[in-house]
Amino acid sequence: MIDVVGFLVSWLTLLGIYSILALTLNFESGVSGVTNFGKVLFYGVGAYTAAALTVYLVLILNGFDVTKTPPYSVEGIVALGQLAGQNPALNLALFALSLVLAFLAAGLLGYLLSYPILRVGPAFVGFTLLSSGELMRIFLQHFEPVGASKGLMSIPGPFAWVPEPRARELAFLGVVLALLALTYVVLDRLVNSPLGRTLRAVREDEVAALCLGKHVPRLKATVLFIGSGFTGVAGALLAYYLTAVNPGMFVPAVTFNVWAMIILGGMGNLRGSLVGAALLTLFDRLLTFLTPQLGITVISPDYVRWFSVGLLIVALLLLRPQGLLPEEPVRTPALEELEVALRGGGSG
Amino acid sequence: MLPGYPYSIVNFLHYLFFYLLFSLPLTLSYRNTKVINFAHSNFITYGMYTAVFLHGLLGNTSLLAAAAAAFLVGGSMALLNNIAVFRPLERRGASPSMIMIASMGLWIMYNYLLYMLADVAHFFSRKNFVSYSKIAYSDVPELSIAGFTLSQSFVASMLAALGLVAALYLFLEKTRLGRAMRAVSDNPVLAEVSGIPRDTIVNLTWLIAGGVAAVGGAVWTCFSGTITPQSGDAMILQVFTVSFIGGLVSLLRTGLGALAISFIENVGIAALNTYLGVPTSFRPFLTFATLLTILIASPPLGAAGGLPYRFRRRRG
Amino acid sequence: MASILEVNSVSKRFGGVVALEEVTLSVPERGIVGLIGPNGSGKTTLFNVVTGFHVPDKGEVWFRNQGGMERIDGLNPNEVFAKGIVRTFQVPRLFKNLTVLENLLVTPWNQLGERPLAALRRGWEREERELARRAIELLRRFDLLPYANTRVSELSAAHIKLVETVRGLMTPARLYLLDEPAAGVEAGVAHRLFSLVRELREREGLTFFIVEHRIEILTRYVDYLYVLHNGKLLAEGKPEEVISDPRVVEAYIGGG
C-alpha cells in the first residue's frame, strides 16, 4: 500500500527547501549574472549554523557540560533525543533564532566573498565560489566541534514536542511553505523593480552599466548578500527536516542540481524556478521509487541520475535556452504608462 | 636548508611538471577559443582512465601506448565538446557565461559517465576500477643521479612536461599554423588568419588542449597511489588557480603560476609544518588563499569578461 | 563663455599606437561642439579618457561643478557619470535581452527604486511613472514607440544605433558625449536628432560634444568644431572656416 499523504508531505517539504534554493540562484545568476557555482557553500553554512546553535544551546540550557558531553558524542546524541520533546517554547525559540542567524551568517559570508570576485569575470566568480564550497566541506570534515565527518545528529526540531508524527511533519511543512512564500515575495518585488531592471542590465553588459553610473560591485555584493541569506535559511530548514547534518550532504552536485532546476524552469523567471524545482524533485522521487523495480544492477542508479542532470543542462542550453517559462519584461508601472500611450497613440 | 629537504624539493619539481601538463592546455584553450571550460578536469581524468582501462582490461604496461591513447581520447572529447556544444552556442550568440554553464553541464555528464563505465568494466573483469592502484610501467626507466633515485613517474612527467613546453614554443613561434593561432587569440573576431579559417584553428586548439591534459592524466597513473573517477576533479583548484595566475591568457605566466603553486604546496607547507605545526592537510587552503590574494591584489582585469576597473582612485 | 569641460594636453598610447598626443581643447557651457577626424584619429579614445574608460598617460581632464573646475581623469566611469557626464557608444552597447523601454529606463541615475530596501517597501512608483512618461515621449519623437516592448536583440541596426543615442538622452546630465549618433541612421531621423539636441540646449541649457563622420549634417548644428588627425589636434574654429581649411581637406583626402 502506497502512503500517498506521506509521499506528498515529504516531497512538498523537500520541494519547498529546493524551491528556495532555486529562487535565490535564479535571482543571483539568472537575473543578475553572478554565476554562483558555490550555492552549496551558503546552504551548508546555514545548515551548520542552525544545527550547531541548536544542539549546543539545548545541551547547555539543560545543564550539560558540553566539554564533557559534546553533542556529537554518543551520550550527547542520546541526551538530545531525550530533551527534544520536553520544552516546546525552547524548541520554537531556538528555531527562530537559528533561522535569523543562518540568514545573517550565510548572507555576510556572501557579502564578504563578493569582495575578491567583484572585479573579475564570471569564470573567476564561478570558480572561486565552487572551490570555497569544496573547502568548506573539507574544513567541516576535520572540524571536531561540529562532529567532523560524522556531523551532528539528533537535532531537536521546532515541533519535536508534537507527539503525533504526521501532525509534526505537517506543521514543519507549513513553516517551510511560509518561508518559501516569503522568499518568493521578497525576490519577486526586487526583480520587478528598478533595481531588478538594473541588475538585468549588469548581467547583459557590466561595462555599459558602469558607464551609466551603476555601481556594479556594490550591486553584486547586495545580490550575493540577499541570495546567500535566503540560501542559509534553506540550509537551516534542511538541518531541521533531516535532524542531522554532515559534510557529505554538501557536495558540488547539489549546486548543479539547482542549476538544472533554474535552467529547466527558465533563467530570469522566478515562477520557472518553482516549476523546475518541482519537476526535478519529482523526477528524483520517481527514480528512487522505480529503480528497485527495474532491477538494473550493473550501473548504480545514482550515476544515471546525475548523468541526466548534466545532460539536461547541456541539452536545454542547446535546444531551449529560455527554459520552460522564458524571462518576462520587468513588471513596473512603466508598463501601464506604455499601455496608455500605445492606446492613446492608436486613437490620436 | 629548506624544511623537508630533499623530498619537498623533489615533490615541488614533480608537481610543477604535472601542473604544467594540466594548466598550460587550459590557458591555451581559453586564449584561443574564449571558452571557459569547466570540463577541463574531465580530460585529465579520462586520460587517467584510458591508461587504467588499458592496463586493467588489456594488460598494457607501456606508458607510451597509454599516453598516445589518452591523447586521442582527450583530444576527441574536446573536439566533440566544441562541435556539439560550444560552437552551436557561439553561433547562436550565447553569452560567455552561458557557454561556461554548458561546460559545467558537460563536466557532470562526463564525470558520471566515467563512473558508469567503471561499473560496466567491473562487471566484465571483476576488478575494482573505482579505486585503482598505481600502475608500474615497463617502458619508463628509473634514473639515478648522484646517488639519488628519481622515480618512474618523475622521469615520465619531466619528459612529458619539458617536451610539451618545447613543442608549444616551437609550434607557436616557428610554424605558420602556430602564428595563426596566436593571431586568433590576439584578435578573436578575425574570421580568417593568413588563409586559415578560425574554425580550423579553434578545433585544433581543442584537440591539443584535450589531448595534452589527458596525456598528463595518463602520466599521473604511475604517480598517484590510487586513481578514482574524482582524481582529476581533486586537482581542479590547483589547475585553475595556476591558469588564473596567467590571467587565462599568458602561457609564460601560467608557467610561473605552476611554479608558484607547486612551491607553496610542497616547500611552503613543509616550512609551515616544521615551524608552525600547520598540518599538511591544510594544503588546499593555502592554494585557495593564494587564489584570493591574487584576485584581490592583482585581479586579472578585463580577463574573461570582467570589469577592466579596480574601483580605486587610479590617479597617484 | 565659461567652459564646462577642459582637456589639458592629454596623451594616450596603446602599445606602439599613439592614439592621442597633447590634445588640449575645451567645451563651453551650453555649447554644441563637434569633433571630427578621419578613422582612427583618436576621437573615441578622447571620449574614453573623459568618461573614465581609460586613464590618460599624461594630461588632465577638468569638469565644472557647482563650485568650480574639478579634475575628473582617473575617476571610475560610474563616478564620471555621477558628475553629470553621459556618453553614448559608437558601437552600441545596449542591454540586448531587455526591451527598448527598459533600456531607456535603466539610464537615470540614483533612482529611488534601485535601492534594495526601497524596492522592497515600494513607494518608487511615482518616480517610475515620471521616468516612463519621459521615455515614452522620447520614443514617440523618434517613431520608436511601437518598438517599446521589443527586445533590443530583435531590432534593426539603424534602430539600435538610434536607441543607443536616445538612451543617453534619458537622463538629465549636464554634458553629453555622443559618439557618431547619425552613423547608419536615416538622414531625416538624424536631423530630428540634432534638432532635439538644439532644443535641449535652448530649453534646458545642456551641453553637447559630438563626434560625427557625417560632416554635412553636423556642421549645420554645431557652433564650434575640433579636428583630430593621428591623435593630434589639427584645426579648430567655426564650422564653415574649419571645413574649408586646406589642412583639414588634405587630412580627409589623404586618409588616416
Ligand SMILES: Nc1ncnc2c1ncn2[C@@H]1O[C@H](COP(=O)(O)OP(=O)(O)OP(=O)(O)O)[C@@H](O)[C@H]1O
Ligand atoms: N583599447 C584599445 N587598445 C588598443 N588600441 C586602441 C584601443 N582603442 C583605440 N585604439 C587605437 O587608437 C587609435 C585611435 O582609435 P579611435 O577609436 O579613438 O579612433 P576614432 O577616431 O574614434 O576612429 P573612428 O572614426 O573609426 O571611430 C586607433 O589606431 C585604434 O586602433
Ligand SMILES: [Mg+2]
Ligand atoms: Mg570612434
